[in-house]
Amino acid sequence: MNNLENLLSIIEEQFVHHSDFMSGQPDELYAPIRYALSVGGKRLRPALVLMACNLFSDSVQSAIAPALALEVFHNFTLLHDDIMDKALVRRGQPTVHTKWNENTAILSGDAMLIKAYQLLGGCDAKLLPQLLSIFSQTAIEVCEGQQYDMNFETLDQVSESEYITMIRLKTSVLIAACCQMGALVGGASEKDAQLLYDFGVNLGIAFQLQDDYLDVYGNPLVFGKQIGGDIVSNKKTFLMIHALELAKSQILQTQSLSDSEKINAVTQIYTQHSIDTLTQNAINNYYQKALQSLDNVSISSERKIELQRFASQIMQRNK
Ligand code: IPE
Ligand code: IPE
Ligand code: MG
Ligand code: MG
Ligand code: MG
Secondary structure, three states, X not given: OOOHHHHHHHHHHHHHHOHHHHOOOOHHHHHHHHHHHHOOOOOHHHHHHHHHHHHHOOOOHHHHHHHHHHHHHHHHHHHHHHHHXXXXXXXXXXXXXHXXXXXXXXXXXXXXHHHHHHHHOOOOOXXXXXXXXXXXXXXXXXXXXXHHHHHHHOOOOOOHHHHHHHHHHHHHHHHHHHHHHHHHHOOOOHHHHXXXXXXXXXXXXXXXXXXHHHHHHOOHHHHOOOOOHHHHOOOOOHHXXXXXXXXXXXXXXXXXXXHXXXXXXXXXXXXXXXXXXXXXXXXXXXXXXXXXXXXXXXXXXXXXXXXXXXXHHHHOOOO
């Protein structure tokens, strides 16, 4: 079994030393790709692919191609998401469309999506049809989730279940696919691979709830993204939908304020109505559900310790 540090160093080594998929001409296309893929990030998704594989197989060799593919795909979504969300900073650095321009972020993003498919093509031929099918289904669901996220910006009421559907699509299914695909390349049964998917879905929901929370309460020096960005762009986050339920008139009064006044006022409303605690409780519920699915996987509990530890580490993140 590999520990998390080993697996993360395998991923970094792949990105640094075998980065031929990030080079080519013209440089205007590839420089933003290298920037996005080397500027850090937690590497959560490829780590999950390798860890899920490692549950069933001592070697993680077969998981490297899908791990890279899923991390490149994730970074593609960020290039386009940052245009859609008008985000200026990510990982403490200017976003691609800010450092270059929107057209660059669109096209380099498109190329990354294609590179993701090319990398996936390096998977074991026997499993490739199934992996491609999971990957494509996931990718289309991410687009569906992103469109719901945009649609919700202009709605003044979104239910919690509509919100959960939206984040399951835009964020969780990718995390779930990482776990399922890792399990499959590691030789898991269909049933265990599905349990890994379920683990990933609930972990992913907890992860996006946390992202919503950190967008308000994160430390600006550590989080790497603009604090209050969701408030400014009218996102129907978990916090906002509950604020609209508990204190709609208070929220409406903040609408004419300047960006920074609005961030302060809305944050105060959240805290006043204990929406921070409400969010933490919801995060914990989904995290517990995730752990239950992992419990049901038919391997020794010893083999699950690294993944459980990683999940717990993710739940304590501050960036
Ligand atoms: C950001 O994902 C997008 C969300 C789903 C919230 P991460 O927080 O995993 O981003 P990086 O790759 O670590 O920067
Ligand atoms: C993440 O949603 C979903 C995708 C990137 C597909 P956010 O818009 O909340 O992600 P961040 O906060 O910009 O990383
Ligand atoms: Mg977004
Ligand atoms: Mg965003
Ligand atoms: Mg966010």
